[in-house]
Amino acid sequence: MVLFAFVAVVGLYQAKAQVATPGVDQREGLQRERIRSGAASGELTRRETAHARRDQRSIRRTERRAKADGEVTRQERAQIQHKQNRASRQLRRNKHDAQVRPGA
Template sequence: MVLGVLLVLIGSGVAYAQETPLVDARQQNQNARIREGVASGEVTRAEAKKLRAEQRNIRRTEHRAEADGTVTDRERARLQRKQNRASRDISRQKHDRQDRPRAN
């Protein structure tokens, strides 16, 4: 019986996690862009902190949208707008000519 319950929980978790695969893939891409910007010095620590907070906000929005088991078109559009804004913010921070000082 316990095994049955575990299988149901695992199965529902897989369905839950795959409700927004495009959002998840884009989140990974944006997180990689932030890491690359920090590594190259194009993004300062303060900028990275703000960009990561923006990514956390998108993740929270995604979890709330998935909470009832269905992500509506309106919720998808909201997530896309937030991701578009975050993408622009990452680009702006990477190209704002404000570099992190490098260690010698």
């Protein structure tokens, strides 16, 4: 009986720790693809590609911190969305700035 109670508590704790953010995750995937295609086509220079990837790491880090307490508040979601918007605008500017990586 004690073992069952322990397993139930652990299961509830893990379920709470895995907060779902499907919108954020979907957008991260789309951004990753935009970066990949921009690097492959030469629309992004090496420096621009590195900067875009660094921005995505920062967004993931912010998301992890928001999920750490088991709940993503409205303010935390707004912060993540703001970072994603900024990164998206910068990525668009870099992809369309007429710089082409040599040899791409």
